[in-house]
Structures are given as structure tokens and as C-alpha cells.
Amino acid sequence: MRARKLTFAALVVAAGLSLTACQSDDDAVGQADPSSGSSASATSSSGGGSDANGSDQGGGKESAAPDSAGSASGGSASGGSGSGSDAKGGKCTTDGLKITAQDTFIEGDPDGSIAVGLTNTSGADCVISGFAGVDLKTNAGDISATRKGEPGDPYVLKNGKEIDFYVSYPLNESGGSGVRITGLVVTPPNETKSVTLDWPGKDSLPVTDGSGSSVLVGPIGSAGQGG
The missing domain is CATH 2.60.40 (Immunoglobulin-like)
Structure with missing residues (x-):
């Protein structure tokens, strides 16, 4: 009887350990899923942020492009105008x-x-x-x-x-x-x-x-x- 009790107890302990291990695995999986969901959300958010930032940056770039183009054209126009003046001279007075x-x-x-x-x-x-x-x-x-x-x-x-x-x-x-x-x-x-x-x-x-x-x-x- 003692041997059976010990065996039964051992089985109970083993089952408990097995159940605990399963729960630990489930918890791990549960933690992994939210974590990957957060990561996807972050990626999506990051993508959205990138789109938003991209839009902003795109807007910034578009805004900067005219500025830089304006600045370039202004510089170019001014340079062209200046070089034209240098090349041709000013108005005869x-x-x-x-x-x-x-x-x-x-x-x-x-x-x-x-x-x-x-x-x-x-x-x-x-x-x-x-x-x-x-x-x-x-x-x-x-x-x-x-x-x-x-x-x-x-x-x-x-x-x-x-x-x-x-x-x-x-x-x-x-x-x-x-x-x-x-x-x-x-x-x-x-x-x-x-x-x-x-x-x-x-x-x-x-x-x-x-x-x-x-x-x-x-x-x-x-x-x-x-x-």
C-alpha cells in the first residue's frame, strides 16, 4: 500500500508538474502573441507614422523643393542677371x-x-x-x-x-x-x-x-x- 501511495503521489506530482509546464508554455505563447501583435501594431504605426511622417516629410520636401528651387532659381536668376550685367554692362546713361x-x-x-x-x-x-x-x-x-x-x-x-x-x-x-x-x-x-x-x-x-x-x-x- 505504501508503495502504491508513493507511486500515486509521484503520479500526482508529475501530473502537477506537467500541468504547470503546460500552463507556462501557454503563458509564453500568450505573451508571444500580444508581443508580436504589438510589434505588428508598431510596424503598422511606424508605417502609418512613416506615411504621416512621409507625408510631412514629403510635404517638407515638396516645400523645401520649391524653396530650394526658388532659391536655386533665384540664385540662378540673380546670378544669371548678375553675369548678364557683367557680360553686357549696365544701361548707357x-x-x-x-x-x-x-x-x-x-x-x-x-x-x-x-x-x-x-x-x-x-x-x-x-x-x-x-x-x-x-x-x-x-x-x-x-x-x-x-x-x-x-x-x-x-x-x-x-x-x-x-x-x-x-x-x-x-x-x-x-x-x-x-x-x-x-x-x-x-x-x-x-x-x-x-x-x-x-x-x-x-x-x-x-x-x-x-x-x-x-x-x-x-x-x-x-x-x-x-x-
Whole structure:
């Protein structure tokens, strides 16, 4: 009997140990499952965070890209603008130009003409284009020249070099005194400062009712092209 009791007790103890081991395994599995679920949740959250962060970062990158592009383009534009300025020079100004005028009328021409020369004396290359402002001073008041022709592309006027444009005007063939010309006022393109020169052409304009030919000015570089 004692031996059976001991055997039975041993069996009970073994069963208890076995049950305990099973419970430990179950607990371990239970702990492993939540743990892997948390890990998946973390991955998902991390993925969501990555998406969110990715969006944020993407937004940040997109935001940074325009900024960097803007900065790059700004720098590039600014650099390009700067290098363009360096390459071409700044705008030709009245103070940096020597302005002269000479009679270019040829006998037999229907109108009188003069050539106005702009010489770059600024010490550096400069850019010029368009039309100069031209006014004839007369004893009857100032007469503004009308533009004729199309302006060319901006022109790089090298230091010490000259570029010309023409001014044409009607000849006084009436035999009368007409309108006496007393001076020529020239304002370089995109400038407000003018220079007054002696008039080099014929002394007078015909008195007209406005239906005759008028004083015309050609674009920069046009001397000899019309009248």
C-alpha cells in the first residue's frame, strides 16, 4: 500500500508538474502573441507614422523643393542677371555718353537730315536700344520728333565706341523765313537727363498747317537708313 501511495503521489506530482509546464508554455505563447501583435501594431504605426511622417516629410520636401528651387532659381536668376550685367554692362546713361550731331543732308534729298552720335565715354561697356527723345528748339516753341521704324535688339556699346541715329525734317523751300531752328535737345533712351546741342542742319522749317511732313527720329543705330 505504501508503495502504491508513493507511486500515486509521484503520479500526482508529475501530473502537477506537467500541468504547470503546460500552463507556462501557454503563458509564453500568450505573451508571444500580444508581443508580436504589438510589434505588428508598431510596424503598422511606424508605417502609418512613416506615411504621416512621409507625408510631412514629403510635404517638407515638396516645400523645401520649391524653396530650394526658388532659391536655386533665384540664385540662378540673380546670378544669371548678375553675369548678364557683367557680360553686357549696365544701361548707357546721359552722363556716360558724349552726344554730337552733324548735318547729313545730300543735295537733291526731299528732306533735311542730321545724324546724332552717341559715344560711350563711361569707361565700361553699356547697353542701349530703342529711341532717343529728340526736340527741336525753335522761335515758335519746341517741336518733338515722331518715332519712325522699329527698334532693334539691345546693343552693347563698347567703351569709346559710337552709335548713331538719324533725325529728318522738312526743308523750307517757301522762300520765306519759316520757323527758325535754334537748338537740338537729345535725351538718350530710358533716361530723363537731356543734352542741348547746336543745330547743325538747315536754318529753318517751313510754316505748315500740320499737313506737311514732320520731324522724324529713327531708332538707335539707324543713321543713314532713312529720312
